[in-house]
Amino acid sequence: xxFETFFKAFVKDVKTELADEFDRNxxxxxxxxxxxxxxxxxxxxxxxxxxxGGLRRAIKSSINGNSIHFSSSRPDASLHNEGxxxxxxxxxxxxxxxxxxxxxxxxxxxxxxxxxxxxV
Numbered sequence: 828x829x830f831e832t833f834f835k836a837f838v839k840d841v842k843t844e845l846a847d848e849f850d851r852n853x854x855x856x857x858x859x860x861x862x863x864x865x866x867x868x869x870x871x872x873x874x875x876x877x878x879x880g881g882l883r884r885a886i887k888s889s890i891n892g893n894s895i896h897f898s899s900s901r902p903d904a905s906l907h908n909e910g911x912x913x914x915x916x917x918x919x920x921x922x923x924x925x926x927x928x929x930x931x932x933x934x935x936x937x938x939x940x941x942x943x944x945x946x947v
Contacts (some may be wrong), residue, residue, distance in 0.1 A: 834893075840897045846888045849897065854884045882907065 849858070856863050885901040905911070 836891055838893070838895065842888050842890055845895060845897075846886075849886055849888075850883065853880075 852858055882899065882904060885899045885904065887898055887900075889896050889898070899905075906913070927934055
């Protein structure tokens with residue numbers, strides 16, 4: 828076995844091991860030893876990174892010459908990895924308020940009117 832064949836096999840084995848470790852990060856909810864930050868909002872649908880499993884399945888690895896490249900086709904992957912801001916559109920605001928009003932019971936209109944009269 829010559830060095831080039833050995834090196835290609837070695838890089839392929841390292842790629843496989845690293846891909847398994849990246850996959851285990853989702854089980855640990857951490858990047859190796861560094862825990863992922865929480866959402867700040869309690870939920871019962873799982874952690875932010877593992878609600879549907881789509882991000883976990885979208886991580887791909889490839890060998891380019893002497894290097895191993897990890898990538899994802901999901902647009903939210905770079906937001907999770909590097910951080911960023913999401914612009915809130917009017918459509919998103921409308922959806923938020925529609926969901927808010929379906930969950931929070933609203934008192935009738937005359938309740939506000941009566942309270943306003945008693946304060947004045």
